[in-house]
Amino acid sequence: MSYVESNLMNAESVIYTAKMHWIIYIKSIGILLVSILMLFSAETRALSVIGLVVAAGFWLVAWIQVISTELAVTNKRIIAKIGFIRRNTIELEHAKVESLSVNQTIPGRILNYGTLIVNGVGGNRLPVCKISKPLEFRQQTNRR
Numbered sequence: 001m002s003y004v005e006s007n008l009m010n011a012e013s014v015i016y017t018a019k020m021h022w023i024i025y026i027k028s029i030g031i032l033l034v035s036i037l038m039l040f041s042a043e044t045r046a047l048s049v050i051g052l053v054v055a056a057g058f059w060l061v062a063w064i065q066v067i068s069t070e071l072a073v074t075n076k077r078i079i080a081k082i083g084f085i086r087r088n089t090i091e092l093e094h095a096k097v098e099s100l101s102v103n104q105t106i107p108g109r110i111l112n113y114g115t116l117i118v119n120g121v122g123g124n125r126l127p128v129c130k131i132s133k134p135l136e137f138r139q140q141t142n143r144r
Contacts, residue, residue, distance in 0.1 A: 003081040004072040007091065016140035018071040021113035021132040028059035071116070071128055073140045080118055080126050090118055090126040097121075100141055102134045 004014060035051030038044040068084035078097060081089045098121050104114035114134040117127045131137065 002070055003089070004070050004074075004079050007079060008074065009076060012074050012076045014072050014074050016073040016137065018116070018128075018134070018137045019132050020066045020069055021111065021130050023107075023111060023113055024062045024065060024130045025059060028055045028057075028062060031055035031058060069128065071131065071137065073137065078118060078141060080128055082126070082128060088126065090120065090124055092118065092120045092124065094141070097141070100138045102138055104134070 004017070008014070031051055032055040035048045035055060038048035038051065064084050068082070070079070070081045072079045077091055077093050079089075079091050081087060097118065099119045101117040101119065102114050103117065108114045113130055113132050115127055115129045116131045116134045116137060117125065119125050
């Protein structure tokens, strides 16, 4: 059971959930491609194996970040959880949300990902990086 599902209140339902964007795997993909190309040369074969191990490590870190990040809009609140061992959460009623900021780089605009910053009344602030479709999340939140 996910964090969001386990923390729903009575008569609360999930309206929209955000996912991490595939761009989070870009380091591991790049290292993997370079390592595969290096396999074809006898001089760089040992270095290529090291590259494959490093690519697997980057992929594992990104995968853990994907499975340990949850962001949802319910009919009553915004719920965000980041982290696997060290957890950072924010649960704000819609009336307590001061603003939702979206930061997108040029590649983020092209590929539709960005950083979503949830600002709550009283200084609560939680940035969630590399979210897929961050503007859609903000629209879903503003409709409530």
